[in-house]
Amino acid sequence: MKDKKWIDCPVCGETNSMVFKTDVSENFNIKDYGNLKINNLEGYYCKNCKDGILTRKSQNHINASIAEFKAKKDAEVTVAADLISVDEMAKKLKLSRQSIHKMMNIGKIRYVFVGDIRLPLKNQKVSHK
CATH class of the missing domain: 3.10.20.860 (Ubiquitin-like (UB roll))
Structure with missing residues (x-):
């Protein structure tokens, strides 16, 4: 648009x-x-x-x-137990890895840095819209 x-x-x-x-x-x-x-x-x-x-x-x-x-x-x-891999989050939400990364980029999925790797937070409400 x-x-x-x-x-x-x-x-x-x-x-x-x-x-x-x-x-x-x-x-x-x-x-x-x-x-x-x-x-x-x-x-x-x-x-x-x-x-x-x-x-x-x-x-x-x-x-x-x-x-x-x-x-x-x-x-x-944040403790490690509160984190999930991008692959696991993709499976949980029935989305592609690319979609998970895009959603993290725009702030729809909260994440933290572990070194230079971004990992989503396990328990969060995610809007697909």
């Missing part, structure tokens, strides 16, 4: 006020995890109210960055 090209601001209603910006940075406060600064975002920003709409690519980048941030923090407190 293609991103919409914004011309008029949907927030303040100003006409011809939207400007496409690249290399934008945003700060996020992740509940129970702390603050995370994400760089290299892009989107349309209003010259009048300064509000913005990020592209789909940027939204995916945010989701992946937050999932990785949480995974690194969770790795410090």
